[in-house]
Amino acid sequence: MSELKVLLSRQQIAERVTEMAKQITADAKGEPLLFVGVLKGAAIFLSDLVRQVEVDATFEFIAVSTYGNRPTPTQELRHAWDSTGEVKLTKDVDQSLRGKNVILVEDILDTGLTLTFLKRLLQGHQPKSFRVAVLLDKPSRRKMPVEADYTGFQIPDEFVVGYGLDYAERYRNLADICVLRNGTSTNEN
Numbered sequence: 001m002s003e004l005k006v007l008l009s010r011q012q013i014a015e016r017v018t019e020m021a022k023q024i025t026a027d028a029k030g031e032p033l034l035f036v037g038v039l040k041g042a043a044i045f046l047s048d049l050v051r052q053v054e055v056d057a058t059f060e061f062i063a064v065s066t067y068g069n070r071p072t073p074t075q076e077l078r079h080a081w082d083s084t085g086e087v088k089l090t091k092d093v094d095q096s097l098r099g100k101n102v103i104l105v106e107d108i109l110d111t112g113l114t115l116t117f118l119k120r121l122l123q124g125h126q127p128k129s130f131r132v133a134v135l136l137d138k139p140s141r142r143k144m145p146v147e148a149d150y151t152g153f154q155i156p157d158e159f160v161v162g163y164g165l166d167y168a169e170r171y172r173n174l175a176d177i178c179v180l181r182n183g184t185s186t187n188e189n
């Protein structure tokens with residue numbers, strides 16, 4: 001049986017997102033921002049973040065898939081899964097990022113594989129500036145040397161759901177971020 005335990009409450013998340021929005025606003029120095037959210041997990045974080053940023057801002061979404069030996073969700077929960085390193089873009093941005101102040105928005109930074117791929121891809125558009133905002137960071141899981149410019153929370157290596165994060169597409173709509181346990185070991189998203 002799966003068990004949910006609150007790791008970060010909706011209030012903790014809201015307070016931290018407000019702080020992040022303030023920092024992003026200060027760093028923008030009045031210039032417009034283009035946020036790029038990574039589907040699907042970042043959708044809720046992005047929507048809360050952009051509404052508190054006090055400069056002219058718009059947003060786009062992109063999507064990626066990781067392919068190779070991805071196990072079933074149950075296997076993901078039971079056994080640590082290491083990605084094969086293959087990331088594919090499945091939805092591109094709808095406008096050029098050239099000359100824009102871009103902020104890539106991710107729900108979670110885990111192995112760093114996705115972020116490494118996306119940084120390389122989006123920086124190829126030659127934006128004026130490029131920064132990364134992640135809500136959650138699992139530094140102990142990192143396989144690639146990549147970091148975010150804005151980090152909400154560093155968390156331990158637990159399987160987390162809620163606030164956009166899923167387990168087999170479930171739990172994305174939970175207002176809190178919860179650890180999901182099924183009585184065995186833990187794993188990444």
Ligand code: PRP
Pocket residue numbers: 038039040041042066083106107108109110111112113114115165166189
């Ligand atoms: C999650 C998350 C990142 C990626 C991070 O996406 O949104 O894109 O994994 O992992 P990494 O650092 O090991 O590359 P997921 O594949 O769960 O898709 P989702 O956002 O649609 O839930």
